[in-house]
Amino acid sequence: MPDEQRLKGGLVTITTAMIKELRERTGAGIMDAKRALEEAGGDMERAAEILRQQGLARAARKAGRATGQGLVHAYIHGGGRIGALIEVNCETDFVARTDIFKQLVHDLAMQVAATAPRYVSVEDIPPDVLEEGIQEAGSRDKFLQQVVLLAQPFIKDPSKTVEEVIQEAIARLGENIRVRRFARFELGSDEA
Template identity: 55%
Template sequence: MISAQLVKELRERTGAGMMDCKRALQETGGDIEKAIDELRTKGLAKAAKKAGRVASEGIVVSYIHGPGRIGVLVEVNCETDFVAKTDDFKQLAHDIAMQVAASNPEYVSREEVAEEILNHEREILRAQALEEGKPEKVVEKMVEGRLEKFFKERCLMEQPFIKDPDKSVQELVHENVARIGENISIRRFARFEVGEGIEKDTEDFAAEVMAQLK
């Protein structure tokens, strides 16, 4: 099992993301030097070093899914207008928009999740674990493990990339940073789905239910 301390140390030495560090350590059997080489090979350490640079250029892309039932707007930023106009950057932005359409995230990253929401989620997960009869000493570990699943489902950067589920969206972005040579960030997105949040007319809803029962 890879310890949190080992992940922290690798992150401090490379600047790569937490999940990237954890995965690299798992792939190398916990050997931190080999994990550093693994991150460098993938360009993730290099990408992390560019993360502090200002990315104020970029594009807003739109994506309409199917017959127009889902629409997405995404703002993806880079450092220069030159890169923003390249096919590689435009393809990345398009892929991100498709990801939002398909996976319906609520946040760009875990840092956007308000503390009160996390505390509420922890309370629910803790209650679930206790209800399952788990001993108190393992409940906290279970809560944190399930909270990681919460992040993976609801935070765009931690979701499995729809075109290659073996990598996260964060890893996709890092790979593009390493290839393009500029810092890239996903600033914000908006997702629209036809009928979302609208209460259906009672008669229409009943007719729909009856049609499904036939």
């Protein structure tokens, strides 16, 4: 029997089909999806946004936790002309073996191969390089999007940054995740 909640304008019915659809879209648990739908008055988009916000808050709380497990993944593109090697850490080997984590690591390796970032985060950029880069690029944001992996628009969904994609994975998997390091190789390139 569907759950019902009385709202100002009348009665909204939250069905199991609605909960299932929201869970498939967001990866949220049954009760979280139900509560978000109830809070949103049955509005699927608003419920997804509520869950996203809750997930980001959970991810922020996990940021300080140690990440001693994870995966090293290689991605080769263009018939062997470009390759990327990336290490992404999480808290447990259980999460490292999940399909969600493996897909995230693969997508991040593809991001490195496609966009050729030089640093994982802003903190990794030497101050003199940061100043010079901002001068050359014309703005801080533009420079960071060129050289910082976490600041780049995600290649599979440019409306999100790589950091936002990682935060969503943290919320979904319930563990801290961080990109530790990466390397990119391009045939015939002199860059190390």
